[in-house]
Amino acid sequence: MTTELLSALGDPKRVAVLGALCAAPGAHTVAGIGARAGLSERDVQRALAVLGGAGLIRRDDAGLSADLGPIRAAAADGAASTPVGRVAADFPRLDGCLKNGRIATIPADGGLKAELGRLVMAALPRRDAYTERELTTELKALGDEPVALRRLLVDLRLVERAADGSRYWPGP
Structure with a gap:
């Protein structure tokens, strides 16, 4: 999972999308994320697909939100391996x-x-x-x-x- 997580965070557009989700907690729409991140809806859709595959996005009836649990877990695993x-x-x-x-x-x-x-x-x-x-x-x-x-x-x-x-x- 760590490789997938790092790969997902290795692209500036995906980081911008995740940042837009974190900057204003709550549910978001693709258009709202695009406006906040300065990206096209197409770029946002692509980023969301990869971030979702890495477990960093939650989707529910209210919209989209960030899930930073996988990042915290990877950091804890890294610290535990020292x-x-x-x-x-x-x-x-x-x-x-x-x-x-x-x-x-x-x-x-x-x-x-x-x-x-x-x-x-x-x-x-x-x-x-x-x-x-x-x-x-x-x-x-x-x-x-x-x-x-x-x-x-x-x-x-x-x-x-x-x-x-x-x-x-x-x-x-």
């Missing part, structure tokens, strides 16, 4: 720290920080040891602040590091 997304369900208190399957913020609360550290360890690939560069690269895949995440893991003693900072390994 390393963080695969373990996030085990850490529900951290929902506010995560965005699109990535770590967006590091909480100030000590208990939440410790939980975030456990999430990071669960999302990291299992290895006996990492160089500093390897660990930073892996953490970059999890969030936008890999150095802060590395520091968090060291502070929580979830990883230990060599005195010169060149190697890291799982803590006790």
Whole structure:
């Protein structure tokens, strides 16, 4: 379904039609959508056929309306397929720290920080040891602040590091 969804959204005319439906919620007619999107009725009909095939259009007795559920579902599926997304369900208190399957913020609360550290360890690939560069690269895949995440893991003693900072390994 994701390929069909992306294909449907890959055309500016179809995006304009979907945008016209979203801009003024409620039921619409083909002529009304065309006027709002600046497209001919023929272009609107073609766009509606493709958008409908992707599940983005609802048709009922009142007219046409947008259904953004498939987009939300695809975004959720994408987030769930990331390393963080695969373990996030085990850490529900951290929902506010995560965005699109990535770590967006590091909480100030000590208990939440410790939980975030456990999430990071669960999302990291299992290895006996990492160089500093390897660990930073892996953490970059999890969030936008890999150095802060590395520091968090060291502070929580979830990883230990060599005195010169060149190697890291799982803590006790």
